[in-house]
Amino acid sequence: MGLVACRRCARVWPGSARRCGRCGHGLRSRDVMALQKVWALWVVGLICYIPANIYTMLETRTLVSSQTNTVIGGALELGHHGDWGVAMVILVASVGIPISKFIVIAMLAYGIRNRSFLSPERRQLMHELVEYIGRWSMIDVFVVAILSALVHLGALVSIQPGIAALFFAMSVIFTMLSAMCFDSRLIWDSMVDDLPPEIRPKSAHPQADRANKPEEGATA
Amino acid sequence: MATGAAKGGQGTAAQGAPATRAGKSRSARRRAHMHPGTAEDPLADLVACPSCDAVFRAVEPAHGQRAVCTRCHHVLIAPRKDAGKQIIAIALSVLVLITAAAYFPFLSISTTGLKNSTSILEAALAFTGDGILALLSLALAAVIVFIPALRAGLSIYVMLPLVRDRPPLPHASRAFRLSEALRPWSMAEIFALGCAVALVKVAGLAHVSFGPAFWLFSGLVILVILQDALLCRYSVWKALER
Numbered sequence: 001m002g003l004v005a006c007r008r009c010a011r012v013w014p015g016s017a018r019r020c021g022r023c024g025h026g027l028r029s030r031d032v033m034a035l036q037k038v039w040a041l042w043v044v045g046l047i048c049y050i051p052a053n054i055y056t057m058l059e060t061r062t063l064v065s066s067q068t069n070t071v072i073g074g075a076l077e078l079g080h081h082g083d084w085g086v087a088m089v090i091l092v093a094s095v096g097i098p099i100s101k102f103i104v105i106a107m108l109a110y111g112i113r114n115r116s117f118l119s120p121e122r123r124q125l126m127h128e129l130v131e132y133i134g135r136w137s138m139i140d141v142f143v144v145a146i147l148s149a150l151v152h153l154g155a156l157v158s159i160q161p162g163i164a165a166l167f168f169a170m171s172v173i174f175t176m177l178s179a180m181c182f183d184s185r186l187i188w189d190s191m192v193d194d195l196p197p198e199i200r201p202k203s204a205h206p207q208a209d210r211a212n213k214p215e216e217g218a219t220a
Numbered sequence: 221m222a223t224g225a226a227k228g229g230q231g232t233a234a235q236g237a238p239a240t241r242a243g244k245s246r247s248a249r250r251r252a253h254m255h256p257g258t259a260e261d262p263l264a265d266l267v268a269c270p271s272c273d274a275v276f277r278a279v280e281p282a283h284g285q286r287a288v289c290t291r292c293h294h295v296l297i298a299p300r301k302d303a304g305k306q307i308i309a310i311a312l313s314v315l316v317l318i319t320a321a322a323y324f325p326f327l328s329i330s331t332t333g334l335k336n337s338t339s340i341l342e343a344a345l346a347f348t349g350d351g352i353l354a355l356l357s358l359a360l361a362a363v364i365v366f367i368p369a370l371r372a373g374l375s376i377y378v379m380l381p382l383v384r385d386r387p388p389l390p391h392a393s394r395a396f397r398l399s400e401a402l403r404p405w406s407m408a409e410i411f412a413l414g415c416a417v418a419l420v421k422v423a424g425l426a427h428v429s430f431g432p433a434f435w436l437f438s439g440l441v442i443l444v445i446l447q448d449a450l451l452c453r454y455s456v457w458k459a460l461e462r
Contacts, residue, residue, distance in 0.1 A: 003263070003266075003268075003275065005268030005269075005270070005273055005275070006268070007270045008270075008397060008400060009453065009454075009457035010267045010268050010269070010270055010296065010453075010454060010457070011263075011264075011266075011267075011268075011457065011461075012263045012266040012267070012268050012275060013263060014263070022393065022457055022460070022461045023393050023396070023397050023457055023460070024393055024394060024397060025397060078420075078421065083420055086417055086420040086421070089413075089417055090417060120272075120292070121292065121293075124271060124272065124292045124293075124294075127271075128271075131404070135404060135407055135410060136410055136413075138363070138407055138410050138414075139410050139413055139414045139417065140414075141356070141360070141414075142343075142360070142364075142407075142410060142411050142414030142415075142418075143414045143417045143418045143421070144346075145343050145344060145346045145347065145360055145414075146327070146338070146343045146346075146414060146415060146418040147418050147421060147422065148346040148347070149338040149342045149343040149345075149346035150327055150328075150329055150336060150337075150338045150343070150418070150422065151329065151336070151422060151426075152336050153329070153331060153334040153335075153336055153426065156331070156332070156334055157331075157426075161346060161347050161353060163352075163353070165347070165353070165356060166347075166352060166353055166355070166356045169356055169359065169360075173359075176404060180404070184271045184272065184292075185271065185272055185273040187272070188272040188273060188274070188291065188292065189273075
């Protein structure tokens with residue numbers, strides 16, 4: 001319909017507008033690079049998540065011993081001490097949430113180009129959930145920060161942060177960015193029959209696609 | 221997008237939740253009325269859902285009611301009575317609490333005569349010692365203290381003239397845009413839960429006691445959440461446009 005909407009303030013402008021006259025946000029009907037950005041940030045996040053789990057998150061030095069803990073190791077140790085509740089909070093925040101986030105973002109991004117078996121409403125909900133919950137993974141980094149600032153009792157006991165904290169924070173930040181880059185309007189574009197050519201993805205040639213898709217759908 | 225077109229074609233009957241269909245036909249009707257290249261004014265009372273791009277004619281609901289996108293159920297407009305004044309009040313208290321909470325001792329532990337206490341800034345800067353971790357320190361200090369404070373300051377700057385029916389201050393729209401962009405990066409409430417977890421971890425090691433900043437910060441978290449819940453972005457942008 002030859003219009004473009006501002007995603008920041010919801011104002012509608014003629015399609016030729018490049019910048020929102022109300023809030024100054026850049027206008028773009030659909031970012032053709034959006035999916036690539038999502039995938040790029042997703043991969044970086046995933047790469048950071050590996051060292052975050054391999055290296056030490058916390059180093060506890062006491063008079064007699066020095067002990068290093070990874071993310072999962074620390075949570076399990078808490079559990080062995082009997083604090084299963086807190087151990088679960090940490091496990092959910094630092095293992096469950098990040099991994100399900102990786103899976104959900106990948107599903108959403110994959111579902112744009114390919115036939116998705118979930119309804120747009122469901123996928124919209126998943127995207128909102130990922131955007132909301134993703135931040136909570138930072139809790140583990142905060143715990144490390146608090147512990148290492150607080151527990152400095154001379155030679156008796158002290159807690160040092162490990163390099164995994166940095167990787168973990170970076171992983172959370174990159175997946176947050178990845179989820180933000182995902183344009184949820186792409187989910188709904190599939191419901192509109194007559195997309196204007198300027199927002200149709202470059203690769204999509206209606207004729208060719210229409211001819212190809214049924215077979216792909218049949219195999220899948 | 222031909223896939224989508226095909227899917228939409230067969231799916232209209234299946235996706236027949238009444239709200240969805242109504243939304244589609246309504247926006248379609250509006251589409252029919254519109255001609256590309258009309259003057260700007262007819263577009264001014266349209267609102268496009270930021271999450272699914274359906275276009276609606278904006279009818280501002282009464283205070284306390286909400287206008288919801290019929291297609292994806294995103295809340296579009298949710299004005300509240302005296303929201304502006306409440307937001308300013310909350311933002312002011314957030315600023316006061318943050319400055320206080322940042323300096324007062326936050327938590328302290330003691331065991332066998334040894335004692336240590338930490339403030340929020342110290343916790344955020346815990347990684348300073350070792351080279352590359354200093355980066356993380358800066359990021360933590362930002363998301364716990366500086367970004368929430370900055371957002372409070374920005375919202376006072378934006379809302380104050382609006383509440384008093386004055387024209388907005390220069391760069392007010394830029395300020396509000398920045399404040400909105402920073403929203404996901406303000407993590408005070410997550411830090412608060414982190415404190416609870418850290419407490420349990422330390423409890424076996426030594427005796428833990430709360431400093432005044434702990435209570436300040438708990439109040440702060442509630443205020444930050446409240447501030448976001450009260451804000452109707454559409455109304456603010458509408459007001460800034462005048």
